[in-house]
Amino acid sequence: MEQDITLKKEGQSLAFLKPLLAKITPKFQKGDLLAWLKKTGITILSITLFLGLWHMGSKALYNKEADFKIEKALTEQGQAAADAERACIESGESSCQPNTLPAPTQVWASLQSLIADHKVITADKAAFAEKMAATNEKLIAQGKNAIVYTGRASFIDIVLTSIKTVFAGFLLALLIAVPIGIIIGLSPTLRSAFNWFIQIFKPVSPVVWYLLVFMIVKTLYIGDNSDNAFVISFISVGLCAMWATLVNTAMGVSSVDKDYINVAKVLKLGTFQKVFKVILPSSLPLIFTGLRITLSVAWMVLIAIELLAQSQGLGLFVWEEFQNGANDSNSKIIVAMFVIGIIGFLLDRLMLTVQNMVSFNKNEGV
């Protein structure tokens, strides 16, 4: 019975690896293989269906815009211009392509071009570092700042910046929300005193948090020309996302089972011992549920905040591509969308695994 529960727990956190694991495990049975085939088959089918619908939809949109362009040329400039327009579109010339929802193939091509671009930029960076090595050494010897590469960032750099921002924000949220949550949870007086504060600030939108942080950080950085976009964005992300952890921690700490409190009293544990040996362990599952929500909220608001803070992350990338309006901009936006989604999913799984590791209640977590 207990064994079953443990197995179930692993199955839950790593369910998406299960088909793969089942394939690797040598002693699988016929039934396993069938189940795996069925599961994988359905997954592949749903992906194919999704891509097919997407392809058809984008094609319809493409045709609609193309027809409109030709029609417009016909009414405004006559038959010859319309024919020229049609020929231009059909030739694949980039200047006259309809700019609409890109097809899956275009998105795939964009992804590859982004990766190729990353390789070019990395090579560039290496060359730059090599070229400047001697000069930089001299500069450092003279006590001056070294010259660093300031060219544009590649897509991979952008993704890494975003992940860095989200983790910095998450850490900030953890450092603020967990201690305050514990203190509020322990004292009913403080809880009611802080309640208005939490209720008012919890629903504030990410944009407003950004503006608030901007006001403060801008003044703190006054006279300093260094780039504070990263600081502003991670603080905004942290403040925005910490509320779930704060509320959950306070709730977990305040709702510890009365039996455990009685045990602590009968054993005559000191306050410190009581908090760290009884109250905190028993509220860990709720705290981690809060942290998991915080991480997903952090990743969600990150995009909007990076856009506003002009931080070199995915949010800014999406916005710049939209403003850019180049031929492959739309497909790059879709690439970014998938990357954001996949990273969000992986972060959530990561938190779930950690949550299951610390949780004594093996049945929790979905």
Next chain:
Amino acid sequence: MAYLELKNIYKTYGEDENVTEVLSDINLSIEEGEFVAIVGFTGSGKTTLVNLINGLLKPTSGEVLFKGEPVVDTSHERGVIFQNYSLLPWLTVGQNIYMAVKEAFPKESKSVLHERVKDYVSMVSLTPAINKRPKELSGGMRQRVAVARALAMNPEMIIMDEPLGALDALTRGNLQDEILNIWSQDKRTALLITNDVDEGIYMADRIIPLKPGPNATLGPEFKIEIERPRDKTALNDNLNYKKTRNAIIEYLMDIGEERKSVSHTKYVLPEISPKSFVA
């Protein structure tokens, strides 16, 4: 002077108009080395009484004296075995007990404490399960851990709040024997709260019924004059046993009847009939 003494204890919950008196006029004295059982119906205020004695609750009026000193807080001198085991689920069996002995003997070295934990775990024959979590144990095993935890602190008195209430009859019998065994070794004072008359007769020197609450109070005591060690199978043929058992049950049935007949409030139902929607 009695070892544990309860004098005119009243305990009320709530305030002003919502006040309910759970216990009233409780007087009890237990001598050192005695095994006393308090038997009562569910909801009669047994757990409240236990919490007053172990120091988790304070009486509204009256006083609880332990060795002549008023009880103001919990103490390591009075070990408690709770009704629902109250083991910490994130600690293993060993860790649960270690936490208790560490508090009880703060000056002892780690190795001495570890030895003590091992001794008590083997005393309740749970050595193979020492590294298991409470979740992986059966109800009886969990209660044995709770017993070991309470005894490992070397209390002068053991207070048991329906310790075997949640167990099946067979496990219950085994654990009764185990508790009696441990008790007879160093004759600690013991107070057992139970809802099982047979359990009380088998284990205790004296049985005191608790009249059901609100306003629960202790009834007349019944002395159990059966030689120890008692034999469970022979007990059924013991005349003394039959007599005491019948007397206690009769008493409990009577107060049960009384309680029923006291509450004959009639509820007046409003006169309503279904509305007819057919015009």
